[in-house]
Amino acid sequence: MSLSALVVFSGSVAHADPKPVNENNWPSYNRSLAGDRYSPLEEISQDNVANLTRKCEYALPEPTSFQTGPLVIEGVLYFTSPSGSFAVDAATCEERWRVTHSVPKGEGVISANRGFAYLDGKLYRGTMEGHVLALSAEDGRTVWDSRIPDAGPGVTIPMAPIAADGKVFVGNAGGDRANVRGHVYAYDAQTGKLLWRFEVIPDTPEIRATWKMPEGNPLSGGGVWVSLSYDEETGVVYAPTGNPAPDFDAELREGDNLYVNSIIAIDGETGKRITHNQVVKRDFHDWGVSAAPALVTTARGRKIAASANKDGLLTVLDRTNLSAGLPFVYAQPTTTRENGDVPLSRERPTKFCPGLFGGTEWNGAAYHPAENTLFVGAVDWCSTVTLQSRDAPVPPTGDIWLGVLEPLNKVLADWSTARGWLTAFDADTGDIRWKLETPKPVLAGITPTATGLVFAADLAGNLFALDAASGKRLWNDNLGQPLGGGLITYKAGEKQFVAAAVGNGGGVWPIDVTRSSIVVYGLP
Numbered sequence: 001m002s003l004s005a006l007v008v009f010s011g012s013v014a015h016a017d018p019k020p021v022n023e024n025n026w027p028s029y030n031r032s033l034a035g036d037r038y039s040p041l042e043e044i045s046q047d048n049v050a051n052l053t054r055k056c057e058y059a060l061p062e063p064t065s066f067q068t069g070p071l072v073i074e075g076v077l078y079f080t081s082p083s084g085s086f087a088v089d090a091a092t093c094e095e096r097w098r099v100t101h102s103v104p105k106g107e108g109v110i111s112a113n114r115g116f117a118y119l120d121g122k123l124y125r126g127t128m129e130g131h132v133l134a135l136s137a138e139d140g141r142t143v144w145d146s147r148i149p150d151a152g153p154g155v156t157i158p159m160a161p162i163a164a165d166g167k168v169f170v171g172n173a174g175g176d177r178a179n180v181r182g183h184v185y186a187y188d189a190q191t192g193k194l195l196w197r198f199e200v201i202p203d204t205p206e207i208r209a210t211w212k213m214p215e216g217n218p219l220s221g222g223g224v225w226v227s228l229s230y231d232e233e234t235g236v237v238y239a240p241t242g243n244p245a246p247d248f249d250a251e252l253r254e255g256d257n258l259y260v261n262s263i264i265a266i267d268g269e270t271g272k273r274i275t276h277n278q279v280v281k282r283d284f285h286d287w288g289v290s291a292a293p294a295l296v297t298t299a300r301g302r303k304i305a306a307s308a309n310k311d312g313l314l315t316v317l318d319r320t321n322l323s324a325g326l327p328f329v330y331a332q333p334t335t336t337r338e339n340g341d342v343p344l345s346r347e348r349p350t351k352f353c354p355g356l357f358g359g360t361e362w363n364g365a366a367y368h369p370a371e372n373t374l375f376v377g378a379v380d381w382c383s384t385v386t387l388q389s390r391d392a393p394v395p396p397t398g399d400i401w402l403g404v405l406e407p408l409n410k411v412l413a414d415w416s417t418a419r420g421w422l423t424a425f426d427a428d429t430g431d432i433r434w435k436l437e438t439p440k441p442v443l444a445g446i447t448p449t450a451t452g453l454v455f456a457a458d459l460a461g462n463l464f465a466l467d468a469a470s471g472k473r474l475w476n477d478n479l480g481q482p483l484g485g486g487l488i489t490y491k492a493g494e495k496q497f498v499a500a501a502v503g504n505g506g507g508v509w510p511i512d513v514t515r516s517s518i519v520v521y522g523l524p
Helices: 003-014
Strands: 053-059 071-073 076-081 084-089 095-100 117-119 122-126 131-136 142-147 162-164 167-171 183-188 194-199 229-231 236-240 262-267 273-278 294-297 303-308 313-318 328-333 350-352 366-368 373-380 383-385 419-426 432-438 453-457 462-467 473-478 483-492 495-502 517-522
Touching (some): 071 483, 122 167, 162 229, 294 366, 303 373, 313 373, 419 453, 453 483, 462 483
Antiparallel strands (some): 071 076, 076 084, 122 131, 162 167, 183 194, 262 273, 294 303, 303 313, 313 328, 366 373, 453 462
16 A cells, blocks of 8 residues: 555544534535535525525725635634734624734735634634634634744735644745745644645655756745635645746746645644645646645545636546546636737737736635535736846745746736636536526636525625526626625524635736725525
8 A cells, every 4th residue: 555545544533524614604614615606595595595585794994805715603704914813793783893913015015815624613824924813713812823934025924724633724926036935834722833844845855856957056946825725524735836037038937837826735743645636737837736625525425625726727637546646637718818829928028818916816616515516706817928038037035936027016917907717517427517607707716505595796896696507697796896705604693604805906916905894694
């Protein structure tokens, strides 16, 4: 038996079956640790969803890049911004507590935070300065504060951690920056002690051989900037890793560039790699693996990891037997794909789609078990780049390293050309069941429910509910502000609500955001 098989076997013995998620709560970034985002609640149905109305709103002190994935635990709604942590009543939006955090300033700093993990009365989050915090869910006080060992210039933690089996699993971003590499860490949930550290690009001879670079160029990339998934039966963490750097100049890093652009299965007890699949090979478009994979069992009984990524594909992997790897099952387009095989040039601009900020970003595939359907939101927005001179200097450690002549805001096509898609796929075959075009990109979380509804939102400000089987729009509300964060449903006081993070924009998204808030909906 191989070492990988031994790791998987020992994990399956050490971990119990998945704990049922309280149907009233939304206790993790993607509701379940497996990341399916499915809610079993039934009060809001196809028959009454058209009656949803706004019940309350909690506005942040100032507009921000609001990408948080809210949690709800026993009637309290918890969420984050780059500079704050918040708790409000999940039915009335009345503030319970809020805590502020320092945020680095400076050119090229992109501030974002995507939310908490929760376990046993504590909330866990990352900061823009490379810290992992444990807060009391009761009053927001800091229980522990641990600085990751790789903190430094360009290293941030925007992702929402996950917490299970007494551990907090978290990763660091910064893969677009010179001399910054991604990692996954496990901390003791009670004490904040670092239990293990996994390096995405280990500086070993075997991995170095897959990076053929000019002498003196630093290994860079593989940021773990989005949330993770966890298989409670086996104790395996599934980590999506980002692009290599320089993002676009593949001539400066010829080879397979392991282990960027991958889904990596990591033993949750030891931090050792079990297996991986490099979903995007020889990346020269900034097409990192950009969302936590949904770990589901299909109607035909196949255990899959459904990974919707920036390359504009839903890639489904078989996770039945990790000793045999994570083999491809199928890949299907989620957005426009053009010129993906055309080499980039140092002499002339080259257009490609999806661009730097497409197709799927930080909210990945969702799964409806009764429909056996995977739902994927996507960005349709192209980019045009011209490579820098081959001998252009490497930026200082922590600075953006794209490898192109154009500044970041000039790489993207005009915002007027950007649109979005929501696509429903048969989970077993990958066949498209229906496809909805939206006026602007779909970044927000997709949430299917037991009553055959799918909740989604776009950057044009539309929050809507669809028939899961047909894609027919059953309800819509335009909030006048872009939605690009979490979209959840839960019960508080025996009533079902829907809550959305409203007001994501600024920075790379050329949208005027005048307010960032949590908006809660319910039936009359």
